[in-house]
Amino acid sequence: MKKHIITALVENQPGVLARVVGLISGRGYNIETLNVGPTNDPTVSRMTMQVPGDNRVLEQVTRQLGKLVDVIDVTDLTSAPCVNQECLLVKLAATHAQHAAIAALTERFGGRVLASQTDAMIVQLTGDSKQIVDFIDLLAPFRMLDISRSGIIAIARGGRP
Numbered sequence: 001m002k003k004h005i006i007t008a009l010v011e012n013q014p015g016v017l018a019r020v021v022g023l024i025s026g027r028g029y030n031i032e033t034l035n036v037g038p039t040n041d042p043t044v045s046r047m048t049m050q051v052p053g054d055n056r057v058l059e060q061v062t063r064q065l066g067k068l069v070d071v072i073d074v075t076d077l078t079s080a081p082c083v084n085q086e087c088l089l090v091k092l093a094a095t096h097a098q099h100a101a102i103a104a105l106t107e108r109f110g111g112r113v114l115a116s117q118t119d120a121m122i123v124q125l126t127g128d129s130k131q132i133v134d135f136i137d138l139l140a141p142f143r144m145l146d147i148s149r150s151g152i153i154a155i156a157r158g159g160r161p
Contacts, residue, residue: 003032004058005084005154008047008065009072012038016070020047023064029057033086033151044072048153077154084154088125088132093143095119102142109135120145 010016017036024031033050051061058076065074077084088111094102102121103113111125125135129152136147 001052002054002078004051004053004061005077005082005152006049006051006058006062006065006074007077007154008049008074009039010045010047011070011072012043012045013070016045017047019068019070020065023068024049024051024061027060027064029053029061033149035151035153037153048151050152075156077156081157082154083157084128084152085126086129086132086152087150088127088135089114089122089148090125090136090139090144091120091122091146092139093119093145094121098142102139105135105138111135 008020010020021031021034029051031049032052033048035048036045038044039046051057053061058078062074062076065071092098092102096118099116099121102123106113106123106125109125109131110127111123113121114124115122125132127135132149
């Protein structure tokens with residue numbers, strides 16, 4: 001099943017997130033990842049959603065979102081030239097002997113160690129979803145105590161605002 005990346009510029013008002021999520025879930029569609037944050041305009045927020053489904057799902061979701069009063073613009077970035085990233089934080093149980101191996105693996109992926117204690121480490125990685133999944137897979141020999149993923153954020157390439 002294809003994972004569609006949809007962004008929506010929305011008015012930064014109470015209840016907008018609930019209306020958008022309610023619209024999508026009310027039609028039986030799932031939001032796999034959701035990220036909301038402010039833009040350079042304090043009255044506007046950008047929502048980035050990853051919604052699995054076929055093209056019919058994508059068409060219905062984007063059309064229905066466009067009808068909401070608080071939605072300013074909806075963009076399908078699934079096939080468009082864009083940059084998308086995700087942030088990962090992982091807390092690992094780590095003996096002193098494992099610290100160097102975890103740090104080297106993290107550095108190899110372009111991540112960094114954020115905290116290091118005698119029995120644990122917290123590492124951060126930013127990258128596309130495949131890079132995040134590959135990194136998590138390589139951490140399998142270590143005991144993961146906690147994991148937090150931001151979900152996808154995306155922005156179109158080029159000069160279009």
